[in-house]
Amino acid sequence: MRKIYLSLLLISLLSGLLVAWQWRSHLATAALEQQDPALIDIIHSLEKEDASLENTIATLRSQIEAIQKERSQGKGRLAQLQQEIEALKLAAGLTPVTGPGIIVTLDDNIAGAQAAKNSSPTTYKPEDYIIHDKNVLYLVNEIKAAGAEAIAVNGQRVVTSTDIRCVGTVILVNSTRLAPPYEVQAIGNPDVLEAAVQRSVDFSFLKSRDFPVKVTKSLHLTLPAYKGGFSQDYVRLVKAGGQQ
Known part of the structure; x- marks a missing residue:
C-alpha cells in the first residue's frame, strides 16, 4: 500500500512540474511577443x-x-x-548474315579445252571452255527468283546495284576482279534453291558440256556485308507534297 502512495505522489509531482513548465513557456512566448x-x-x-x-x-x-x-x-x-x-x-546487304542455303561452284573446262586443242587446233576456240559473266549472272538471277535472301559470289555480296560483267577474260562483280573457280553462295531454303539451280537452263548446259560445275546444300553459311558504295547522281528524294 505504501508503494502505491509513493507512486501516486511521484506522478502528481511530475504532472505538476509539466503543467508549470508549459505555463512558463506560454508566459515566455507572450513576454517575447510583447518585448x-x-x-x-x-x-x-x-x-x-x-x-x-x-x-x-x-x-x-x-x-x-x-x-x-x-x-x-x-x-x-x-x-x-x-x-x-x-x-x-x-x-x-550492309551487314554480314548467316543461315542455311546452297553453294554453287562453276569452273572452266580445262580438260575439255586441252582435248579440243589437241584434236582440232585449227577450230579450237578457248572462249568455248571458260565461264563467262553471263553464266554467273543467269545463275544469280535464277537463285534470286527461287527466293534466296542473300547471295555472294567469291565473297562479293550481291545487292541491288551489283554489276556482273566481263572485261576481256576477267569477270567483275561489284567492280572487283574475280578468278575461277566461281563460288556462288546463297542463303535460303536449301531444297528449293538446289532444285532451281538443277533445272536452270544455263547450269544444265554447262553440265552437258562437261564443265566442272556442282551444287551442294549447306546448313550453315556466312556471307559478308557489301563493302562498296551506292552511286546516286541523278535520283532525288521526293518530299511531302510531291516537292523535290
Missing part, C-alpha cells in the same frame, strides 16, 4: 519562406519526373528507330 515583436515577424517570415521553398521543391520534383518520363519515351523511340535501321541494313 520583441520584430523577432516574431522574422520568425513568421522565415516560416513563409520555408513553405514557399517546399512548394518550389515539389514543383521541381514534378518537372524532373516529367523529364525522366519524356527521356524514357525518347529512349524507347530511339531503340525502335535503331531496330528499323538494322532491318533496312539487313535488307540492303
